[in-house]
Structures are given as structure tokens and as C-alpha cells.
Amino acid sequence: MRLPFFKRAATFEHGIHPAYHKETGSLPIRRMAFAPRLIVPLSQHIGKPAVCCVNVGQEVVRGEVIATADGFVSLPVHAPATGVVEDIGVSLAANGKMVESITIRVYEADSQEVQVRTPRDVESLGKKELLEAIQQTGISGLGGATFPAHVKLNVPPETAIDTLVVNGAECEPFLTCDHRIMVERTQDLLRGIRFAMQASGAPRAVIGVEDNKPDAIAAIEAALPLDGTVTVKALETKYPQGAEDTIIYALLGREIPAGQRPASIGVLVNNVMTLAYLGRLLPAGEGIVERVLTVAGPAVEKPGNYIVPIGTPLRFLLEQVGAKSNASEIILGGPMMGMTISSLDVPVTKGTSGVLAFGRAQLPEEAPKVYSCIKCGECLKVCPKFLNPSQLGLLAAKREYEEMAERYNLDRCFECGCCSYVCPSHIPLVQQFRIAKAVNREKASAA
Ligand code: SF4
Ligand code: SF4
Known part of the structure; x- marks a missing residue:
């Protein structure tokens, strides 16, 4: 009824x-242990990266500012643990880019209370x-x-x-x-x-x-x-x-x-x-030094929601939940809009809402075969923006990216992935739309 x-x-x-x-x-939220080393990127937000204000060898306490905001559209970064600055250099971020980061060796015996407020x-x-x-x-x-x-x-x-x-x-x-x-x-x-x-x-x-x-x-x-x-x-x-x-x-x-x-x-x-x-x-009056995130997926032995210090390497996090040995695909965020990562050296950042681990058993042997569009209309029935993903997909295959934006409102697509999810021909529609948008953006900025 x-x-x-x-x-x-x-x-x-x-x-x-x-x-x-x-x-x-x-399941109630649980606290995760501190990794021996935390890798803290200076760019965890949209805007200008923070500016490092500590030196290698310097002792820092939990909650202390270790990088200051560079202007209004920027954020400071706080030490997620009491320890010593071991390195200031570049490290791998989830998007595959190398970003400036501060590595802190965590003092094991410390109570790790926030000390700056x-x-x-x-x-x-x-x-x-x-x-x-x-x-x-x-x-x-x-x-x-x-x-x-x-x-x-x-x-x-x-x-x-x-x-x-x-x-x-x-x-x-x-x-x-x-x-x-x-x-x-x-x-x-x-x-x-x-x-x-x-x-x-x-x-x-x-x-x-x-x-x-x-x-x-x-x-x-x-x-x-x-x-x-x-x-x-x-x-x-x-x-x-x-x-x-x-x-x-x-x-x-x-x-x-x-x-x-x-x-x-x-x-x-x-x-x-x-x-x-x-x-x-x-x-x-404290800075953000940790966050609650979900660790789940079929390859995780102890799934749940954990309070995790910012900078915790995924390798350590997955060890803690019993997933390291059997995980073969790791996604940061949700399975629909999150991103697959290629290295376990990537750290947890302020924007990490979830870490999902899938084992070999849950993944198909081969990527599904892609067929031509059969004009079934399923993608049109699910698009929340009332776009025509089928037509957009056909244009994307021909690399007619400008036409996609001008006649078929590509910019209104917010990449939810509903169209790809239902497509019986397994056409990677949302991936095509991401590429088309990136190409159009690059052209616009070069003009
Ligand atoms: S990814 Fe874009 S085109 Fe596809 S359903 Fe979502 S909004 Fe519509
Ligand atoms: S769901 Fe796939 S096969 Fe069906 S119309 Fe859309 S693109 Fe074509």
C-alpha cells in the first residue's frame, strides 16, 4: 500500500x-591504532596548498599547526600525532599525483591527547x-x-x-x-x-x-x-x-x-x-587531526567505522582490519563515485569517507565485454538530470566533445554513474563523460 x-x-x-x-x-564507531609513520599532505582541500612551517627533526605535538593556510581559499594542516618530523618531501596522493607532504614519526609511548586548543x-x-x-x-x-x-x-x-x-x-x-x-x-x-x-x-x-x-x-x-x-x-x-x-x-x-x-x-x-x-x-578551538570513516567490502575481516588519524597509510589501515593479504582492488569513497587506487602508500586525508576492499573472488576474471548501444533507453530512464546518455555516449565514441556540451548539456552531468550501472551493453558512459569534460575544460583554459 x-x-x-x-x-x-x-x-x-x-x-x-x-x-x-x-x-x-x-556497529559503533571504534578508534584505530596510530601507524608508526603518518604521511600528511599539504593539499587535502580545493584551493592553494598549505605552507609548511616545521623543519625536519622538529618535535611536534598533536593538534599543532604544521602548515599554514596560504590565503583565504586554503586551509592549515595540523599535526595528527605527537612525534618528530622525519621528512618533508613529496608523496603519492589518491589521484596519482605527487604532492608535498610532511612525514611524522609517531611517538609510541605518548598518550596522543590533543595538546593545542x-x-x-x-x-x-x-x-x-x-x-x-x-x-x-x-x-x-x-x-x-x-x-x-x-x-x-x-x-x-x-x-x-x-x-x-x-x-x-x-x-x-x-x-x-x-x-x-x-x-x-x-x-x-x-x-x-x-x-x-x-x-x-x-x-x-x-x-x-x-x-x-x-x-x-x-x-x-x-x-x-x-x-x-x-x-x-x-x-x-x-x-x-x-x-x-x-x-x-x-x-x-x-x-x-x-x-x-x-x-x-x-x-x-x-x-x-x-x-x-x-x-x-x-x-x-582545535584543528582536525582525525576523522571517522567506513572500512568495508568483502575482503575486509573487521569492517566498521573507525576514527583514523589523518595521514594513516592505507597499507597500515588495511592490516588493522585484516584485509591486506586478500584485497586486490581498493576504492577510496563509495563504489559509485569513489576512485580506485593503485598504491597502498596513499594516506587517509580529510576527504576520505571510506576505504573499500574487494578480493579476487569478488572481481570478474576479465573486464565485461562492451557491446554497441542497442537503444534500449535504460540510461535515459535513470539519469537524474534528464540527459540523453545514449546520445552522449555515441558522440563520445566519435570524440565530438564540443557537440556533447553544446547540444546535449554534458556540463549538467554530475558523473553519478547511474547510466553506466544500468547499461546492458556495458558501455563505460560515465568514464567517457569524464574524459569529454576534461578535454573541453583544457580547451577552454587554453583559449
Ligand atoms: S553520469 Fe551523468 S549522464 Fe549518467 S546518469 Fe549520471 S548525470 Fe546522467
Ligand atoms: S543503456 Fe546502454 S545500450 Fe541502452 S540506450 Fe543507454 S547506452 Fe544504449
């Missing part, structure tokens, strides 16, 4: 229902001081977007934000760290929401949570302020419910015009993990 409209979970049109594998959602009364701060304080925490979008939190909350005076959308959808299969944060750190989350409203001027906030997390919805409902400025709404469990466009449409019925940002329709979107850390670190 279909529920009456007012009881139905909010949603968007199209999308898919992949297998969710959310078993870790019922400047508690503050956040509510008494003016907008400028508040944004500065947020920048000092070093927090970027912890859902994976890595946009500096203070830049996102810096709303220009001519823009009025009427609603802060708080993204607790967590629609990617396997990932459950947002779920556990909503259940276990509800007060941090609500405090962070209040700070984000204060910084952005938004008079109300709506928290959207997929309806496969009823305990998270209940925990939030029980803690909501009585003045009605913050509400929670159940969303249908459907991928990609957590994308900015789809969650805004589901919660508010508004569409972001092509080429514009959510602020153009009076909305700001923040992820629950980002806001929970803001709510925890901002009043304490």
Missing part, C-alpha cells in the same frame, strides 16, 4: 537502487571572526568534496540564503560513517548546524536522511531545538539521493539552474560529517 503523500519519503525523479551493503551501520565562545563571534575561526579548524568538506568549510559558508552580502540543507543521505553503497555520526554525535551535529546558520545567515535548516537509517532520524528528532528552526525529513533510499541537485529537489522542490550554484536559489548544502566536526572542534 502506498503511503499518503505527507508520510512518503521525499525524493527526486529517476535514479537507481543498487545493493546497499550497509551492515556496518549497526584555544576554547572560544562561538556564538559571540561576528561573521568575519567566525569564518576565521572555522578556517583555523582546517575543516574541508568531509563528505569527499574537500571544499574549505569557511569558503562555502562565506555568503556574499548580496546573496540571501533561506535554507541550510544538511546532507545525511549517504546514498553510496557500503558507506555508513555519516549514519554513525548522526547516531553517536547528534549534539555535535546540531551544534555545527547552529554555527553554519550563524555564519551563512540561513534562518532555518533541514536535515535530509535516507529512510534506511531510522535510528539516525530518531536520534536527531529527539535532539531538535524546540524553536522549529531545524527539522529532519526522511528521504527515499535511492542513489544518488545525496547529490546536491537531488537532495535540494527532494527536500525543497527547487532546481538549480544550469551552470549556477545552490546559493542562486537561496540554499547552502553541507554534509553531516563536516558539520559534526565543526560542532565539536570550533568551540574547543
